[in-house]
Amino acid sequence: MDIVALSRLQFAVTTMFHFIFVPLTLGLSVLTAWFETRYVQTGDETYLRMTKFWGKLFLINFALGVVTGITQEFQFGMNWAEYSRYVGDIFGAPLAIEATAAFFLESVFIGVWIFGWDKLSKKAHATTIWLAAFGTNLSALWILIANGWMQKPVGFVLRNGRAEMNDFAAVVFNPYAWFKFLHTVTSGYVLAGFFVMGIAAWHLLKKNEVPFFVCSFKNAAVFAFVSSLAVAVTGDFHAVEIAKVQPTKFAAMESVWETQKGAPMHLMLWPDEANERNAVATASVPGALSFLAFHDTNAEVKGLKDFPKDERPPVLPVFLSFRIMAGLGALIAGLAFLAVIMPRWSRFVDFKIFLFIMVAAIPLPYLAIQLGWLVAELGRQPWAVYGVMKTAVGVSKSVTSLQVLGSLIGYTALYGLLGAIDIYLLVKYAKLGPEKSHSGMIPAKEVA
Amino acid sequence: MEMLQITWFVLWAVLWSVYFMLDGFVFGIGFLSGFIAKNDTEKRVLINSIGPVWDGNEVWLLTAGGATFAAFPTTYALMFSYLYTALLLLLFSLIVRGVSFEFRGKIDSPLWKSSWDTAIIVSSFLPALLFGVAFGNIFSGLPMDAAGYHGGLISLLNPYGILTGLLFVFLFAVHGALYATVKTTGELSARAFALAKLLWIPLLLIAVVFLGYTAYATKLYNNYMKVPVLFVVPAIAVLSLVAVEGFMMLKKPLSAFTASCLTIVFVVVTGVAGLFPNLIPSSLDPAFSLTIFNSSSSQYTLAIMTVVAGIFVPTVILYKIWAYRLFRAPVTEKDVLENHEAY
DSSP states (O other): OOHHHHHHHHHHHHHHHHHHHHHHHHHHHHHHHHHHHHHHHHOOHHHHHHHHHHHHHHHHHHHHHHHHHHHHHHHHHHHOHHHHHHHHHHHHHHHHHIIIIIIHHHHHHHHHHHHOTTTSOHHHHHHHHHHHHHHHHHHHHHHHHHHHHHHSOOSEEEETTEEEESOHHHHHTOHHHHHHHHHHHHHHHHHHHHHHHHHHHHHHHTTOSHHHHHHHHHHHHHHHHHHHHHHHHHHHHHHHHHHHHOHHHHHHHTTOOSOEESOOEEEEEEEETTTTEEEEEEEEETTHHHHHHHSOTTOEEOOGGGSOGGGOOOHHHHHHHHHHHHHHHHHHHHHHHHHHHGGGSTTGGGOHHHHHHHHHTTHHHHHHHHHHHHHHHHTTTTEEETTTEEGGGGSOSSSOHHHHHHHHHHHHHHHHHHHHHHHHHHHHHHHHOOOSOOTTTSOHHHHO | OOHHHHHHHHHHHHHHHHHHHHHHHHHHHHHHHHHHOOSHHHHHHHHHHHTTTHHHHHHHHHHHHHHHHHHOHHHHHHHHHHTHHHHHHHHHHHHHHHHHHHHGGGSOOHHHHHHHHHHHHHHHHHHHHHHHHHHHHHHHOBOEETTEEOOOHHHHOSHHHHHHHHHHHHHHHHHHHHHHHHHSOHHHHHHHHHHHHHHHHHHHHHHHHHHHHHHHHOSTHHHHHHSGGGGHHHHHHHHHHHHHHHHHHTTOHHHHHHHHHHHHHHHHHHHHHHHTTEEEOBSSOGGGOEETTTSOOOHHHHHHHHHHHHHHHHHHHHHHHHHHHHTOSOOOHHHHHHOTTOO
């Protein structure tokens, strides 16, 4: 493989690995903060134990999200030096703001939250986890403002041999970035909801701590269901924005070859990239694609043939990723709806098939989220910055493919090992269940 | 029009020096943990002494990196790609160090814990050394010209690079030992204090050699010759280093730690002030040096980022001071044994 392919593969490996942990951090920080707030409001010990139990899993997951995040910031310069040099004037700013405005908030208040149980009042302590959760979500905003700029570059001029920012507000309020942000964080909330529900269901199957896990399940179900609706709505807005500003990505998502008005959506569809057509295209809903793209059944949808071959993304992976993601999204929303309804039924905890399904559903949002990233990033290809800079020219000139091969092997081995350990610990502590005592909360002198 | 570049040069120096001041003691405690702590509980006390703050300290690195990207994108791009292998080792170390703190206490097995103990030592020592080597090479210049970069990992390990690496290792060792002295109690604190005293002597020797060898290996002193008042900076660094020993003799570890903070900041500023207006000089031809003028972002971006930094950096400093004050009490064995949330 050449340097570009290796560098892209490494970026994919490190980013997708990083993003195994980030969505859970986004959602579970909010859920944990919610549990602690309920404890402060009601004084109910169950909520305190929930805060501690889910908080512990949150922290095991958080650790890997943090350390793999360092790689993310460094590898733009390490592997994509020409990219960094060309767009740094505009792309560096949101990254630097992310660090100063969000990472500090997140890291400092997580530290205070972990170690501050007996040093702060209940309210102040609950505030620290909210601040950390806010920092986490804020960091997602800034990184997606940076990514949104790669997708839909705004607020810049090409000058002095590079892209220079001339409108900061346009970059910050780029609609593309905001749709992506809302779609991403709400997906993270869904994932966290399913994580909590799945583990709760596992314990309910074993009749462990039934009130504790029923309470966890109910809270997580509402959170996941509301968020799954938000994922669908923001996904719809996002698709409209993509159709408008990234026609090649949209055409690849739906495998559209010919530009057409009133474009149908094919429920059965298989692209034939080599012959620039679809091998299968049946079970069609007339005008549905135009409606999805422009909220107008007669609107014109651009086909891939309108674009030179070297400006098209790889169709099959983008198409499949999008289809499976959307299908999983619908399935997840349906499950979340059932999860809200079911606990109203008194024999819910005996409904083993349902509980088993909820355990088995834990990986579904993870899969959907990874596929969503593939749509977003593969669909942008061959561009690093859509319409402005191709990925291939962004690679570092001074780095050899042997170096990248070495670092790719190193990352894969290290991440593989740490990922395995992290999942092992998550499973171990998830199975262990909540601690009976919670002396951390009660001042030491009262225990003695 | 040059004000913004100069502002960001100063900020660049501040971010790196604050980063080294804060993560320096975490590195020091990390690689000295095997010498200071004698059993599992003592190791836990050490790790918990940095527990609430290490992650926030590391963010200064991300901010320094992000600031380099935003304000001097060409320097960011070339510095990070030229130092590829060294940075990779650094990244792997920082990754392992971070999870070590979190994972170590999660399984109650001697093999598990001793594995992470080793990981903490190695992953704390390597960054201390590598940062020093990297900055030594930045001070002396990288072999770069129109054709690009002509160095590699081995060429970084030149005598001046290694000397600066050792300087950083010993600075952080004394710094970490003093932090451990202040933040622990009893025998553990006494052992850390004795180690700080012991390590101060080689540190002084290395610092003296460094200041002398810098005249030979780098052009840093050119700026000092032009503006002699700048000599105040290395003078403060030296005085602070001497004050560390003075306060240790007076048995005032907190004051010694404060002096050690100043030493680290002023050592970094000594180097960076000598670089001005370069960020990374070329050792081959000054025409290819990366300066704050030929590698900076546009005036517009620099102005925006100045406002951002003006708002957030002071805010961060305020809540970090609050957090440090909240956890100012030393960590005791009783704390870690009774607290279920502790590492």
